[in-house]
Amino acid sequence: MKYCKKCVNPENVYEMNDFDENGVCGMCRNWKNYDEVFAAEQKNKEKRFIEILERYRSKDGSNYDMIIPVSGGKDSLYQVHLLKKVYGFNPLLVTFNHTFNTKTGIYNMTNMVEKLGVDHIRFTPNPQLISKTSRLSLKKFGDICWHCHCGIFTFPLRIAVAFKIPLLISEHKYYGLLSADEENKFQPNLKDRLFAVRAEAKDMVDKELGIELKDLVQWQMPSQEEIDKVGVRGLSIAEYIKWDSKVITEFLIKEYGFKTKEHDRTYDCYANAECHHCSGTHDYLRYLKSGYGRVTDDVGIDIRKGLMTREEGIKMVEKFDGVKPKDLDIYLKRVNMTEEEFMKYMEDKREESVWFKDSDGQWQIKDSVSRHKNDQGVEKVISPLSRVDSYKRISNPLDDEIEKHIIM
Ligand SMILES: [Zn+2]
Numbered sequence: 001m002k003y004c005k006k007c008v009n010p011e012n013v014y015e016m017n018d019f020d021e022n023g024v025c026g027m028c029r030n031w032k033n034y035d036e037v038f039a040a041e042q043k044n045k046e047k048r049f050i051e052i053l054e055r056y057r058s059k060d061g062s063n064y065d066m067i068i069p070v071s072g073g074k075d076s077l078y079q080v081h082l083l084k085k086v087y088g089f090n091p092l093l094v095t096f097n098h099t100f101n102t103k104t105g106i107y108n109m110t111n112m113v114e115k116l117g118v119d120h121i122r123f124t125p126n127p128q129l130i131s132k133t134s135r136l137s138l139k140k141f142g143d144i145c146w147h148c149h150c151g152i153f154t155f156p157l158r159i160a161v162a163f164k165i166p167l168l169i170s171e172h173k174y175y176g177l178l179s180a181d182e183e184n185k186f187q188p189n190l191k192d193r194l195f196a197v198r199a200e201a202k203d204m205v206d207k208e209l210g211i212e213l214k215d216l217v218q219w220q221m222p223s224q225e226e227i228d229k230v231g232v233r234g235l236s237i238a239e240y241i242k243w244d245s246k247v248i249t250e251f252l253i254k255e256y257g258f259k260t261k262e263h264d265r266t267y268d269c270y271a272n273a274e275c276h277h278c279s280g281t282h283d284y285l286r287y288l289k290s291g292y293g294r295v296t297d298d299v300g301i302d303i304r305k306g307l308m309t310r311e312e313g314i315k316m317v318e319k320f321d322g323v324k325p326k327d328l329d330i331y332l333k334r335v336n337m338t339e340e341e342f343m344k345y346m347e348d349k350r351e352e353s354v355w356f357k358d359s360d361g362q363w364q365i366k367d368s369v370s371r372h373k374n375d376q377g378v379e380k381v382i383s384p385l386s387r388v389d390s391y392k393r394i395s396n397p398l399d400d401e402i403e404k405h406i407i408m
Contacts, residue, residue: 001353002023004025005380007304007310008369012291023377049235049237063165065091066091067094068169069095069152070112072105073272074249076093076112078248079237082237092118097122097124098275099124100148100331100405101275127407129211129215131336133147133204134147135209136211138285144335151218154218166232166233167232170237178232179233180235200219201219249393257396259273259397260394263279265283265320267391280328281325283325284328289351291355292317295320298316317368
């Protein structure tokens with residue numbers, strides 16, 4: 001296996017895995033230094049952003065100005081802070097409840113709605129159905145979270161159509177929606193937009209598990225006609241406002257008492273405090289498939305930002321990548337599955353370039369970045385460090401986080 005000589009990405013990283021002649025991956029080459037991108041243009045970008053938002057403001061107060069789909073994590077809170085408190089808009093918050101909630105997530109969500117004084121719709125799907133779709137998703141894709149990947153997209157879109165609110169704000173691009181800052185661009189087929197979530201609602205109908213299409217109403221896309229009638233558009237806030245997750249989270253801890261959560265599979269406690277599995281079981285599955293997990297992503301970002309050396313990064317990968325998360329038991333209990341079944345679903349999903357079975361029939365990993373610390377040419381491309389230990393995160397946990405799912 002080849003590993004990026006600047007970060008720790010293996011060559012099977014699922015996007016931009018092309019290495020240049022110096023052994024540097026596409027992610028490192030295409031990395032845009034936010035400080036440089038925004039340095040001269042910060043004020044202009046923000047002005048342009050507010051101009052676009054103003055076009056959507058409800059002039060007579062008869063409707064909301066925009067929808068902000070929120071999970072209750074750091075990005076949600078910062079978006080609501082900016083749009084409501086700083087710019088003075090009237091957003092409607094919309095949440096698709098994945099039902100794998102942590103106590104910390106529920107706390108942060110309630111805290112956000114209370115402290116910022118906003119209206120909020122939260123949709124909770126039938127928890128029995130989620131056990132079934134999650135099992136099917138694991139069987140089909142080696143992923144337990146289809147219901148969340150798809151629902152966080154379709155549900156706010158359905159609300160936009162039903163409430164006739166044309167603007168959806170997100171920190172990154174809202175899949176294939178026409179963007180509010182581009183005029184009359186070609187509109188992709190609605191189906192293509194669900195590419196990222198692997199399956200549409202109709203593909204998740206399963207007789208054996210008892211999943212019918214009528215159980216999956218909120219996962220069905222509105223029609224193109226319905227979307228066009230309201231003129232639904234997406235707008236990515238991070239294109240206009242500097243979006244540095246670490247800086248943002250530290251501001252939110254200070255300003256709003258935002259709570260963080262330690263994870264078993266990465267050192268970054270700022271992300272995914274609201275879900276038991278994003279940094280746990282869901283991430284463990286990626287490791288079982290591809291031999292690397294979220295810590296590789298987190299290390300890559302911190303190395304590119306100059307917050308961590310490659311050497312420190314490799315230590316983090318060694319510490320976290322193979323860890324079986326504690327929340328796996330929480331998951332298995334919830335969906336009534338044994339660990340044996342869980343692992344069996346993964347048998348045919350292990351990548352051959354990464355895993356092999358030893359003579360005892362146990363899966364073994366073929367390679368690791370640990371064996372590539374001193375590859376030829378590493379010295380030439382590694383980044384200099386700007387600050388010592390600057391990748392470290394502030395720990396601000398809830399006093400009594402409990403290790404179980406909170407459905408609602
Ligand atoms: Zn790289």
